Amino acid sequence: MLEPSREALVSELISSLQKIQLRLGYIPQEAIQWLAEEMHLSEQDIYGVATFYKNFRFTPPGKHQVKMCMGTACFVQGGESLLSATTERLGVEPGETTEDGRYSLERVACLGCCALAPVSVVDEEIHGKMNQRKMSRLFVQIDKKDREEKRGKSK
Numbered sequence: 774m775l776e777p778s779r780e781a782l783v784s785e786l787i788s789s790l791q792k793i794q795l796r797l798g799y800i801p802q803e804a805i806q807w808l809a810e811e812m813h814l815s816e817q818d819i820y821g822v823a824t825f826y827k828n829f830r831f832t833p834p835g836k837h838q839v840k841m842c843m844g845t846a847c848f849v850q851g852g853e854s855l856l857s858a859t860t861e862r863l864g865v866e867p868g869e870t871t872e873d874g875r876y877s878l879e880r881v882a883c884l885g886c887c888a889l890a891p892v893s894v895v896d897e898e899i900h901g902k903m904n905q906r907k908m909s910r911l912f913v914q915i916d917k918k919d920r921e922e923k924r925g926k927s928k
């Protein structure tokens with residue numbers, strides 16, 4: 774009798790976490806506290822569930838969101854080393870945002886365009902047949918665009 778009610782509780786918790794992330798882009802500490810009170814759970818219980826499912830983030834998303842597909846086709850086509858190079862370049866792990874708030878990095882499941890593997894999504898734009906050189910060029914373009922935007926604002 775205990776298992777189904779625990780399953781229902783976990784299911785309700787995941788649903789609440791998804792709604793919060795959908796609305797805010799991440800799960801803030803205040804939301805964890807609020808959920809703990811509402812559901813009569815400890816904050817540790819909430820973190821335990823939320824961190825088990827890798828798609829929840831606990832820091833605000835960056836200005837630019839970089840998503841790396843880790844589905845089977847992308848993984849096999851070099852997605853893992855691409856993720857590793859991007860992690861190194863940005864200085865953050867998946868699920869984190871750079872200190873300056875410019876980039877956030879995420880690993881995502883199959884995006885449904887496996888023929889283009891390995892696939893990355895940067896600011897909602899899909900980039901197929903991705904490699905480190907293309908990724909690097911993309912970052913240079915984004916940085917350049919941001920600098921121009923900043924200069925434009927300061928005039």
Ligand code: FES
Nearest residue numbers: 842844847883884
């Ligand atoms: S595995 Fe990456 S798009 Fe399908």
